Amino acid sequence: MNVVVKLIREFKERDTRRLLKDYRDRVELIRKRNLETWDDQHLQAESLRLQEEARLGTSLDELLVDAYALVCETAKRTLGLQPYDVQIMAAIALHERFLIEQHTGEGKTLSAVMPVYLNALTGKGVHVLTFNDYLANRDAAWMGPIYRFLGLTVSSVQAGMSLFEKREAYAKDITYVTAKEAGFDYLRDTIAFNEADTVHRPFHYVIVDEADSLLLDEARVPLVISGDSSASKSDGVLFAEVARQLQPGEHYDFDEFQRNVYLNEAGAAKAELLLGCGNLYDSHNSHWLTSLNCALHVESLLKKDVDYIVRDGVIELIEEHTGRVAENRYLPDGLQAALVAKEGLQWKAGGRILGTITIQHFISLYSGICGMTATAHASAMEFEDIYALQV
Structure with a gap:
């Protein structure tokens, strides 16, 4: 049995090395785009072109190099941040629906911006699920100038928002929100009598931050909404x-x-x-x-x-x-x-359950799932067994 496990591990490591070589090659192509000489209007016109291409059905894989080069240059101009090669490689892996291992301080927030931007070009909406409200608000505000410079809208959802405010936030191209808040909003949508009282639109692409906590530790913890009946x-x-x-x-x-x-x-x-x-x-x-x-x-x-x-x-x-x-x-x-x-x-x-869903089930509603965590490799088998996600 140990021999079989060893062979599987060696096969996966060989496959990972092949992927990383491909990522390095694409990073080189991104660096060669050399957009430093472009003025702001030229960069924004290029973003508009990419949006049109994506919404006409061009594969996002074909647009990746141009899109990532655009984000790298925009990050430098708006925030003074220049992504490292390893951050760009991580960003490519996220677009390809992998879980990536990045430790605190290695730039997960900036790495996520590239695949978020690329997948938001379709107009179908992208969610970044964070661990708490503070991070959702912080990351949306911090990375917001990049998205807005490139013509996309961004917001965060906070607990206590009104129905109107949440609907507006979820309608943006990019929404930062905690997994629990997004899950509870989904449950409220399922018991709404009118479509006007719902906040979500169809689930598209999601990046899960702190994926070990959300996808494993809290995976089977049910989100429950209950209500009281005042009717006698x-x-x-x-x-x-x-x-x-x-x-x-x-x-x-x-x-x-x-x-x-x-x-x-x-x-x-x-x-x-x-x-x-x-x-x-x-x-x-x-x-x-x-x-x-x-x-x-x-x-x-x-x-x-x-x-x-x-x-x-x-x-x-x-x-x-x-x-x-x-x-x-x-x-x-x-x-x-x-x-x-x-x-x-x-x-x-008295109180009774009106709706319930586990984090695991809620995450599975998205057509594209990826994530980031500092302990991805240690939990690789669990991620693959539960979500069919590879590290």
Whole structure:
């Protein structure tokens, strides 16, 4: 067995030496681009050309040499930083979806800028996942002048931001954010009723800083969001009774897929009469409208013994694709309470899980993953087993 392990290790070391030779050759090509004589306008025009090429479908591998040369020159002009050859080699490896080992002080932050810039040229967005809010804010502010000089937008996400601020930050070409905050924002998106209340766009390319901590130490730690229900039993019963008195076609309509239900004018008028609440669509009646919509949804769309069963006084949801009971699964906040009221069961107010995901699962949502850490080599087998990422 030791002989097999030794052979595998030798094969990987030989493969690494071949890759490093290729990287050194490309570093030489990048250095030969010799952009020192270009003025700022020429550099910015070149960045615009690269963006157009990338968005027309040109392979990023073909643009790498020009893009990295551009970042190196821009870093020197805006921040006074000149990347070393080994930093450029690390940057090439990151673009090729490897994990790289760089120790503190070896310039991980600057190494990341090159692949971040290259992958952001497509306009699909790039995330740099950091260990804490301070690093996210610091790195976005520190490296920001490079990106902005080259015509790209950059921001950081901080805990406590408003929904609007987060949506704006995630819409930038480059977003620095902690893995936990990005994960929690994803969970909030999954339980949002409206697309306007979501903040993420499709996940594209990510660089994970401190990859050992995020991808291994905390990989299986679940991110959990929970909520409290303020609905009382009497409120739930009231809305359930109103929903039962509304008739399809006359008071509400379905979408073409029979997945959503909407009150029409006649339905709103009858509900207002039954509830005695005045205009349902006034801002102070928003909680009434939300509760009624939940009650109408469960009354008209969720069928007992098809979508759920009642066992021992408890609602248990049925998995659509397998027909089996889905253990410990609940509907998003409001719908579960409405379903309990529909069946005349006892609603137990209090906190409950609305969504959960592990860091490992969240990271896997990105189409391109790479990372940096000071202990990559020591954990190489784990990275490969869990994420199929090579060091």
